[in-house]
Amino acid sequence: MDYKYMARIPNPEGLKELGVFGKGLLLNHDINNWKFNRQFFVQSVSTLNFLKESVNCTQMVFNEMEEYWRFGLEDDNITDFSEWSHSLTTDIIFQMITGKKTWATASYFLAISRGSKLERLQKFDEKLIKESSKLSKAFQMFIMGMDFFTFFPQWVRSCVPTFRASQKEILEAPNTDRTISDIKDINQEYTEPLTDEEIRGILIEALAGGVDTTANVFSFTIYYLAHYPDIKDRLRQEIDNIFSQKENRSLTYDDLSSLVYCEAVIKEVSRVMATAPFITRFNSEPDSIENIEWGTNTRFLIFAPGVHLNKDYWDVPEKFDVDRFIDEKKQQNGKNLLLMWGGGLRQCPGRRLAMVELKCLIVSVFRNWDIELVDMNSPLKCETSIVRSAKDLKVKIKPRKVM
Numbered sequence: 001m002d003y004k005y006m007a008r009i010p011n012p013e014g015l016k017e018l019g020v021f022g023k024g025l026l027l028n029h030d031i032n033n034w035k036f037n038r039q040f041f042v043q044s045v046s047t048l049n050f051l052k053e054s055v056n057c058t059q060m061v062f063n064e065m066e067e068y069w070r071f072g073l074e075d076d077n078i079t080d081f082s083e084w085s086h087s088l089t090t091d092i093i094f095q096m097i098t099g100k101k102t103w104a105t106a107s108y109f110l111a112i113s114r115g116s117k118l119e120r121l122q123k124f125d126e127k128l129i130k131e132s133s134k135l136s137k138a139f140q141m142f143i144m145g146m147d148f149f150t151f152f153p154q155w156v157r158s159c160v161p162t163f164r165a166s167q168k169e170i171l172e173a174p175n176t177d178r179t180i181s182d183i184k185d186i187n188q189e190y191t192e193p194l195t196d197e198e199i200r201g202i203l204i205e206a207l208a209g210g211v212d213t214t215a216n217v218f219s220f221t222i223y224y225l226a227h228y229p230d231i232k233d234r235l236r237q238e239i240d241n242i243f244s245q246k247e248n249r250s251l252t253y254d255d256l257s258s259l260v261y262c263e264a265v266i267k268e269v270s271r272v273m274a275t276a277p278f279i280t281r282f283n284s285e286p287d288s289i290e291n292i293e294w295g296t297n298t299r300f301l302i303f304a305p306g307v308h309l310n311k312d313y314w315d316v317p318e319k320f321d322v323d324r325f326i327d328e329k330k331q332q333n334g335k336n337l338l339l340m341w342g343g344g345l346r347q348c349p350g351r352r353l354a355m356v357e358l359k360c361l362i363v364s365v366f367r368n369w370d371i372e373l374v375d376m377n378s379p380l381k382c383e384t385s386i387v388r389s390a391k392d393l394k395v396k397i398k399p400r401k402v403m
């Protein structure tokens, strides 16, 4: 194995201060320790039982949200889909990784609800709701904090007042009452070889890595399908075929393999709108590439949109064309042209789980709901740091009209 390009960050001082460097996977440059953690991680989140459970869990969380949509949305039914997506994936990933429930979806619903409709819904435990809202914000702050502590040296963060204030906010953000150190008790027998600190590092990464990314791909899919009704209709045909025998049943893990068009939609959305646009590596030894000598610690920035939208690699790359992932004749030659999951040894270890979740979410939403963009002329609004996040995706949500 070639471990020359394993490092993501050359000067990890800031990240050490933040307490995230050298633990878990994402920012771990100690190859043996990373290998050990990665094996633990992959084996935990890719087993058949875990993936089957995630089908049930995703639908359970979605059903809870549907209840809020049915009875709680205001009469105009206009709402921000990107916020629902984030809340959903927070609830799903926390339940899957820790076995405990969070209330991010309920918390978002309460934040936007006014009036008496609320009373028709279940009573919420206020303390848990507040804690979930804090937790959701803490994940977003965690991702932002990694950027901030990587790019701004200690003296800037300490001496410049606005930076000092941001640093304080980031360091104080993850103060929820819920500690994840007690979670290891659930699986005590499997945790023996890992220290508590390692377990915490892995759990935090699973939570942080799985929330934003999946939520954004889901939001981007809603945006693109609103602009391409023919593609949405074809996707619905595939979904309806699955349920044609028994309309009211739930989606099962075995159904997922029939969702070929749905998978192609997810890939095409991720090609035109990469949620992780920058993949970085540093070399730990000098190297020669394309007859150029690269010294140790050179930063290689792989810009995913530069590959995804390049006409040397893709036929008419500006066209939103789901068939390019279905029709073999349209398949591109060459490896690593879709960088949705990164590549090489550090390729996303949560990709199977993410694909299962995304398929379940897309089936759940298009099976029963019509989602329209409030402003069809508005471009997709995004904020970009380590991930590109959908923002303020205003939609109208209505129960599906079956023709």
Ligand code: HEM
Pocket (backbone or CB within 6 Å): 025, 026, 027, 038, 045, 205, 206, 207, 209, 210, 211, 213, 214, 217, 275, 276, 279, 280, 339, 340, 341, 342, 343, 344, 345, 346, 347, 348, 349, 350, 351, 353, 354
């Ligand atoms: C659609 C959803 C997702 C996307 C688009 C995505 C994308 C990525 C990308 C591009 C990388 C960097 C790979 C590289 O550097 O080559 C990555 C790494 C990572 N992802 Fe994901 N991811 C997703 C979901 C998840 C989920 C659900 C989890 C956890 C359960 C997860 C956990 C991680 C971790 C821990 C790493 C670091 C791996 C390492 O350094 O060894 N991701 N992901």
